[in-house]
Amino acid sequence: MKSRKKDITSETNLKVSHNIRVRFNETDALGIVWHGYYLNYFEDGREAFGRIHGIGYLESKAKGYVSPIVKSSCEHKLPLRYGDLVTVETTYINTPAAKIIFRYKILNTEGKTVCTGETVQVFVDDNNNLSLTIPLFFKAWKTKNNLL
Amino acid sequence: MKSRKKDITSETNLKVSHNIRVRFNETDALGIVWHGYYLNYFEDGREAFGRIHGIGYLESKAKGYVSPIVKSSCEHKLPLRYGDLVTVETTYINTPAAKIIFRYKILNTEGKTVCTGETVQVFVDDNNNLSLTIPLFFKAWKTKNNLL
Amino acid sequence: MKSRKKDITSETNLKVSHNIRVRFNETDALGIVWHGYYLNYFEDGREAFGRIHGIGYLESKAKGYVSPIVKSSCEHKLPLRYGDLVTVETTYINTPAAKIIFRYKILNTEGKTVCTGETVQVFVDDNNNLSLTIPLFFKAWKTKNNLL
Amino acid sequence: MKSRKKDITSETNLKVSHNIRVRFNETDALGIVWHGYYLNYFEDGREAFGRIHGIGYLESKAKGYVSPIVKSSCEHKLPLRYGDLVTVETTYINTPAAKIIFRYKILNTEGKTVCTGETVQVFVDDNNNLSLTIPLFFKAWKTKNNLL
Numbered sequence: 001m002k003s004r005k006k007d008i009t010s011e012t013n014l015k016v017s018h019n020i021r022v023r024f025n026e027t028d029a030l031g032i033v034w035h036g037y038y039l040n041y042f043e044d045g046r047e048a049f050g051r052i053h054g055i056g057y058l059e060s061k062a063k064g065y066v067s068p069i070v071k072s073s074c075e076h077k078l079p080l081r082y083g084d085l086v087t088v089e090t091t092y093i094n095t096p097a098a099k100i101i102f103r104y105k106i107l108n109t110e111g112k113t114v115c116t117g118e119t120v121q122v123f124v125d126d127n128n129n130l131s132l133t134i135p136l137f138f139k140a141w142k143t144k145n146n147l148l
Numbered sequence: 149m150k151s152r153k154k155d156i157t158s159e160t161n162l163k164v165s166h167n168i169r170v171r172f173n174e175t176d177a178l179g180i181v182w183h184g185y186y187l188n189y190f191e192d193g194r195e196a197f198g199r200i201h202g203i204g205y206l207e208s209k210a211k212g213y214v215s216p217i218v219k220s221s222c223e224h225k226l227p228l229r230y231g232d233l234v235t236v237e238t239t240y241i242n243t244p245a246a247k248i249i250f251r252y253k254i255l256n257t258e259g260k261t262v263c264t265g266e267t268v269q270v271f272v273d274d275n276n277n278l279s280l281t282i283p284l285f286f287k288a289w290k291t292k293n294n295l296l
Numbered sequence: 297m298k299s300r301k302k303d304i305t306s307e308t309n310l311k312v313s314h315n316i317r318v319r320f321n322e323t324d325a326l327g328i329v330w331h332g333y334y335l336n337y338f339e340d341g342r343e344a345f346g347r348i349h350g351i352g353y354l355e356s357k358a359k360g361y362v363s364p365i366v367k368s369s370c371e372h373k374l375p376l377r378y379g380d381l382v383t384v385e386t387t388y389i390n391t392p393a394a395k396i397i398f399r400y401k402i403l404n405t406e407g408k409t410v411c412t413g414e415t416v417q418v419f420v421d422d423n424n425n426l427s428l429t430i431p432l433f434f435k436a437w438k439t440k441n442n443l444l
Numbered sequence: 445m446k447s448r449k450k451d452i453t454s455e456t457n458l459k460v461s462h463n464i465r466v467r468f469n470e471t472d473a474l475g476i477v478w479h480g481y482y483l484n485y486f487e488d489g490r491e492a493f494g495r496i497h498g499i500g501y502l503e504s505k506a507k508g509y510v511s512p513i514v515k516s517s518c519e520h521k522l523p524l525r526y527g528d529l530v531t532v533e534t535t536y537i538n539t540p541a542a543k544i545i546f547r548y549k550i551l552n553t554e555g556k557t558v559c560t561g562e563t564v565q566v567f568v569d570d571n572n573n574l575s576l577t578i579p580l581f582f583k584a585w586k587t588k589n590n591l592l
Contacts, residue, residue, distance in 0.1 A: 024501060025330045025487055029323035029378055035217040036191070036321060039184035043469055057468060058527060069183040073221035082325055083502060172353060173339055173478045177471035177526055184469060191321055205320060206379060230473055231354060331513040332487070335480035365479040369517035 006097040014092040014145060018048035022084040032079035039072060042104045042117055045088035049102065053092075055141050063137035064126045067100055071120035078114045085109050094147050098123055098134045154245040162240040162293060166196035170232040180227035187220060190252045190265055193236030197250065201240075203289050211285040212274045215248055219268035226262045233257050242295050246271055246282045302393040310388040310441060314344035318380040328375035335368060338400045338413055341384035345398065349388075351437050359433035360422045363396055367416035374410045381405050390443050394419055394430045450541040458536040458589060462492035466528040476523035483516060486548045486561055489532035493546065497536075499585050504567075507581035511544055511565040518561035522552065529553050538591050542567055542578045 020041055028034040050056025060067055080086060086106050093101035100121040106114040123131035123138070134142070142148045168189055176182040198204025208215055228234060234254050241249035248269040254262040271279035271286070282290070290296045316337055324330040346352025356363055376382065382402050389397035396417040402410040419427035419434070430438070438444045464485055472478040494500025504511055524530065530550050537545035544565040550558040567575035567582070578586070586592045 023484070023487065024491065025324060025332060025484060027325035028321060029325075029327045030214055030216065031325045032216070034321045035220060036184060036187035039187065040467070040469060043184070043467065047468065066178055068178065068180070068224070068227070070224045071222070072183060074219070076216070076218045079216070171336070171339065172343065173336060173472060173480060175473035176469060177473075177475045179473045182469045188319070188321060191319065195320065326510055326512065328512070331516060332480060332483035335483065339480070362474055364474065364476070364520070364523070366520045367518070368479060370515070372512070372514045375512070 006095070009093045009095045009101060011103070012092045012094050012145075012147065014049075014053060016045065016049040016052050016090050018045045018088045018090065020044055020086050020088060022080050022082055022086065024082050027082050030079075032081055035074070035076060038074050038076070038106070038115055038117065041086070041088050041106060042072070042074075042090075042102075042119060045090035045104055046102055046119065048088075049090040049092070053141075053145075055138075060123075060137070063135065065123045065131065065135050065137070067121040067123055069119050069121050072117065074115055074117035076115045078108065078112060080106075080108070080114055086114060092147075093118075094142075098131050100138075154243070157241045157243045157249060159251070160240045160242050160293075160295065162197075162201060164193070164197040164200050164238050166193045166236045166238065168192055168234050168236060170228050170230055170234065172230050175230050178227075180229055181232075183222070183224065186222050186224070186254070186263055186265065189234070189236050189254060190220070190222075190238075190250075190267060193238035193252055194250055194267065196236070197238040197240070201289075201293075203286075208271075208285070211283065213271045213279065213283050213285070215269040215271055217267050217269050220265065222263055222265035224263045226256065226260060228254075228256070228262055234262060240295075241266075242290075246279055248286075302391070305389045305391045305397055307399070308388045308390050308441075308443065310345075310349060312341065312345040312348050312386050314341045314384045314386065316340055316382050316384060318376050318378055318382065320378050323378050326375075328377055331370070331372060334370050334372070334402070334411055334413065337382070337384050337402060338368070338370075338386075338398070338415060341386035341400055342398055342415065344384075345386040345388070349437075349441075351434075356419075356433070359431065361419045361427065361431050361433070363417040363419055365415050366418050368413065370411055370413040372411045374404065374408060376402075376404070376410055382410060388443075389414075390438075394427050396434075450539070453537045453539045453545060455547070456536045456538050456589075456591065458493075458497060460489070460493040460496050460534050462489045462532045462534065464488055464530050464532060466524050466526055466530065468526050471526050474523075476525055477528075479518070479520065482518050482520070482550070482559055482561065485530070485532050485550060486516070486518075486534075486546070486563060489534035489548055490546055490563065492532075493534040493536070497585075497589075499582075504581070507579065508570045509567045509575065509579050509581070511567055513563050514566050515564035516561065518559055520559045522556060522558045524550075524552070524558055530558060536591075537562075538586075542575055544582075 026033050026037045089105040091103045102119050104117045123135050174181050174185045237253040239251045250267050252265045256262050271283050322329050322333045385401040387399045398415050400413045419431050470477045470481045533549040535547045546563050548561045552558050567579050
């Protein structure tokens with residue numbers, strides 16, 4: 001069944017680590033980073049991935065596509081405080097669907113997992129239409145990375 | 149099995165609707181609300197719920213507990229633009245676990261679902277310890293609302 | 297001297313009051329609203345002014361102009377905390393220059409001044425050019441309000 | 445006259461340069477960085493200064509003081525877009541008053557000035573009282589840097 005097959009995802013070894021220093025303005029009255037800012041950290045990780053693997057916002061845009069996020073989730077294990085240094089590990093998750101899936105793991109300096117999360121993006125073309133098939137430029141990228 | 153029982157959740161009829169106007173600074177270069185701001189909208193809805201049902205941040209704090217978010221998710225169906233008026237419906241989801249679960253539905257003025265989401269909070273006491281049982285003040289609140 | 301004359305500004309009686317409830321995510325680790333969020337409050341006030349006086353972002357946009365902020369300032373007198381209710385008073389400051397100037401005063405529920413501030417906007421047309429003269433639609437608005 | 449003397453400020457050669465990459469979520473529907481985020485960039489610059497010169501939030505806190513911002517201003521010359529790389533130059537401005545003043549200049553990769561700004565901080569002790577004199581730890585820091 002096609003729809004089942006499209007739901008099959010597999011973790012790849014395309015992973016990028018990105019370092020972040022927690023900003024004062026990201027903390028809240030509890031003295032810890034407000035939970036919503038982890039989506040900013042995920043974005044930092046995703047953009048770092050895009051720069052390194054040539055598949056960022058500007059590359060997509062140049063090919064006539066944007067990739068809005070349609071789903072995101074975050075699970076928190078440990079709090080973060082002002083000045084903390086963390087590493088965001090962003091891993092590309094392969095899927096036969098016309099989607100971009102990333103998983104994130106944020107680690108503190110002791111190597112402990114602070115949080116994990118996932119985002120799902122779709123492709124929308126210049127006419128504001130959702131692409132039901134994988135755009136050519138992304139297929140080419142997948143081919144180059146042995147993901148097809 | 150206790151752990152299974154604790155995972156049983158049920159939607160209640162405790163639901164609060166809260167209206168929001170999309171701010172200019174919540175839009176991004178795609179001209180739509182940046183996905184991370186939906187967690188702000190969820191917080192607006194959750195706080196409105198807390199004010200109406202007497203179970204907000206300040207009430208918890210007064211009883212010696214804070215309730216950090218340990219899990220959040222958001223699924224997007226339609227984009228939002230500057231000036232859009234939306235309604236955040238926040239529904240309390242009952243659970244026998246020492247957690248607070250809310251589900252959110254954001255609707256546009258046509259009544260269409262813009263996004264849905266969920267947050268899970270735990271109880272942390274003044275000594276920064278995770279509460280494995282439901283604090284008394286929250287038990288009292290549940291009793292009052294026939295949720296025990 | 298023309299340049300001197302253009303610097304003459306005068307407070308008008310066009311003033312709009314807008315109520316805001318401080319959000320939890322606007323507080324920082326000091327337990328007070330992070331200073332940068334006052335620019336969000338000013339924007340809330342400015343947009344409320346625009347809606348009431350028909351001179352907001354969308355009206356300008358429809359006439360082929362956007363009005364980016366080129367200058368902002370904020371002076372803090374008292375801190376704000378989570379849950380505080382405040383009123384943003386936004387006053388239109390008249391100037392013969394091709395600019396929009398607003399002054400802001402944020403008051404707490406006791407009527408005490410929390411902060412004051414000012415923003416200056418210019419007109420940029422559809423071709424991304426700075427307008428050195430007041431656009432016709434804005435001249436018409438000023439005429440209607442006896443500001444010319 | 446004491447009050448006049450206290451208003452005398454002088455630029456020092458204590459300057460720290462800090463590089464920033466503009467995040468996607470900092471842009472608005474005009475496709476440029478929303479003006480409020482420049483206060484975040486100033487904070488990034490100020491914190492980089494604090495780390496290098498040993499006078500940051502955590503050092504103050506350890507000595508029993510916090511330094512809330514009581515005044516800020518920003519003047520914009522050029523817009524910034526997603527992905528732009530900028531340098532924030534943060535310069536310590538000396539004053540005999542019990543204040544910390546920083547001036548900021550943000551430069552793009554061509555070395556052009558994107559914006560300039562200033563923040564003023566005061567000292568508040570553990571009992572939440574405004575310090576009318578310079579705290580000892582800050583006097584020591586000034587002495588070390590020949591600023592007294």
